[in-house]
Amino acid sequence: MKTSLGTLTLCMVALMATGFPFERKGPAKEKRVQYAAWEDVNVIAHGLLQLGQGLKEHVDKTKIQMRDIFTKLKVFNRTMSELGKESQRLQEEEEALRARAQGLEDREGQLLNVTAELREKAEEVQQERRTMNERMRRLEERVNSMLQGAAALPDTNANAWNNSQARSIQFMLESQSRRIDDLTERVRLQQEKLNKQNVRIRTLQSQVQQSRQRSSFPGGSSTEDPLQGGATEQHDTPVGMAVDCHDMFLRGETTSGVYTIQPGQSEPFSVFCEMTADGGWTVIQRRQDGSVDFDQLWQAYEKGFGSLDGEFWLGLQNIHSIVKDDSYVLNIKLSDWGDDSVSVRFPFQLGGKQTNYSLLIQEPVSGSSLESSLGSDSAPGLPFSTRDQDNDHKADISCAKHLSGGWWFSNCGRSNLNGRYFQSPPPKQRHQRKQGIFWKTWRGRYYPLKSSRMMIAPAAITKS
Numbered sequence: 001m002k003t004s005l006g007t008l009t010l011c012m013v014a015l016m017a018t019g020f021p022f023e024r025k026g027p028a029k030e031k032r033v034q035y036a037a038w039e040d041v042n043v044i045a046h047g048l049l050q051l052g053q054g055l056k057e058h059v060d061k062t063k064i065q066m067r068d069i070f071t072k073l074k075v076f077n078r079t080m081s082e083l084g085k086e087s088q089r090l091q092e093e094e095e096a097l098r099a100r101a102q103g104l105e106d107r108e109g110q111l112l113n114v115t116a117e118l119r120e121k122a123e124e125v126q127q128e129r130r131t132m133n134e135r136m137r138r139l140e141e142r143v144n145s146m147l148q149g150a151a152a153l154p155d156t157n158a159n160a161w162n163n164s165q166a167r168s169i170q171f172m173l174e175s176q177s178r179r180i181d182d183l184t185e186r187v188r189l190q191q192e193k194l195n196k197q198n199v200r201i202r203t204l205q206s207q208v209q210q211s212r213q214r215s216s217f218p219g220g221s222s223t224e225d226p227l228q229g230g231a232t233e234q235h236d237t238p239v240g241m242a243v244d245c246h247d248m249f250l251r252g253e254t255t256s257g258v259y260t261i262q263p264g265q266s267e268p269f270s271v272f273c274e275m276t277a278d279g280g281w282t283v284i285q286r287r288q289d290g291s292v293d294f295d296q297l298w299q300a301y302e303k304g305f306g307s308l309d310g311e312f313w314l315g316l317q318n319i320h321s322i323v324k325d326d327s328y329v330l331n332i333k334l335s336d337w338g339d340d341s342v343s344v345r346f347p348f349q350l351g352g353k354q355t356n357y358s359l360l361i362q363e364p365v366s367g368s369s370l371e372s373s374l375g376s377d378s379a380p381g382l383p384f385s386t387r388d389q390d391n392d393h394k395a396d397i398s399c400a401k402h403l404s405g406g407w408w409f410s411n412c413g414r415s416n417l418n419g420r421y422f423q424s425p426p427p428k429q430r431h432q433r434k435q436g437i438f439w440k441t442w443r444g445r446y447y448p449l450k451s452s453r454m455m456i457a458p459a460a461i462t463k464s
């Protein structure tokens, strides 16, 4: 603007300067001057026009420059405001951090407080313990002095007083001990209850298993028709039949006696069950009075004979049907004429008819030599022999014939619980005595035993 004004003033000055010489020329040359002035005015107007044009251009240029500056300012302002916002955010963050730091400091303070409290408590406890110790010590001292006093002055009042104190302490101790006994008894009762609960649970479990089996074979129990059997499968169990005496026990039977069982796919048959606290044992052999002749043939030993209430052999077939699908233990109980008795247990397997009912003792229990009088620990085990089926390991003679009864004979000398029953006193001759019931590793080869019982149960019974 200032530049434009300056230019205008300059033009005016130039115009005035050109006007002066004309006025000083005088009237003689007036016409010529007038003519010349008109031309001059023209020139000046033209200059003025040019001047205005330049002025306008200048203003326009300035305007554009101003606009540029304004835009730049705007941009700058935006940047500034962004920067402001940024700095504000930074400030906020800083404040948050400071607050957090404060919180942490507070918490640390609380922790320190808690630690201090804990330390105080620990000190209190220690103090208490010291007091207790002190009290104990004093009590001990008192008791000691009392005892000494009682020894030194048997008849004084002080001694009587001391005595009464001693009695009260004794009384306290006694009541304490009674309380402990009471607690122990309660614990024992609880334990018993737990045990009963356990048995009940096992019973329920077996019942559940039974009903599951039943529901998976809904075809009924008739297997008499071989044609029908071929169509519907024969291994269905009639409702409620136990598979052995332990199963019976798990169903709640706790009295020893005769029960009917049906293991696997076999026909039902009767057994004598010996129920104990641990479970039910299925008795497979019993000798006690010589009322039954055990010198029987193969078929009899296969099917079983005797009376379940007295002496009997359950039968190889029946025994095999019980043990063939599960792990079982054999429990043998023997007694001599001095009413000494021994019992031996071991896991075993009994093969079927095709193995001649071979007896395999799976894992001889170490520490007892009693097992070594029976069976074999190498597969397939020791087969059964009778006087009409000689499967023993003796080449020239038949042990069953030479001795008596059917048994898992190897060389005739280790054991035979199915031998002849001799009342006491036994025969004097050795060749007669050796036919008796014997177990070499207990009472020796020539001692006819008074009684024998063989029982079986699932291996799980020994783990319960």
Ligand SMILES: *[C@@H]1O[C@H](CO)[C@@H](O)[C@H](O)[C@H]1NC(C)=O
Binding pocket: 073, 074, 077, 081
């Ligand atoms: C710049 O910002 C301020 C405030 O933020 C505002 O008053 C001013 O008008 C702005 N200027 C421009 C050129 O945008």
Ligand SMILES: *[C@@H]1O[C@H](CO)[C@@H](O)[C@H](O)[C@H]1NC(C)=O
Binding pocket: 106, 109, 110, 113
């Ligand atoms: C610590 O404990 C004292 C008194 O026991 C209490 O005044 C103070 O507020 C506690 N400080 C904290 C951080 O809890």
Ligand SMILES: *[C@@H]1O[C@H](CO)[C@@H](O)[C@H](O)[C@H]1NC(C)=O
Binding pocket: 142, 145, 146, 149, 150, 153, 156, 158, 159, 162
């Ligand atoms: C116990 O008896 C002795 C001897 O008479 C006496 O010195 C002592 O003080 C008595 N003890 C107490 C605790 O009184």
Ligand SMILES: *[C@@H]1O[C@H](CO)[C@@H](O)[C@H](O)[C@H]1NC(C)=O
Binding pocket: 354, 355, 356, 383, 389, 390, 391
């Ligand atoms: C079973 O016994 C019979 C008769 O003694 C015998 O012929 C057969 O070979 C025996 N079988 C086995 C597998 O020992």
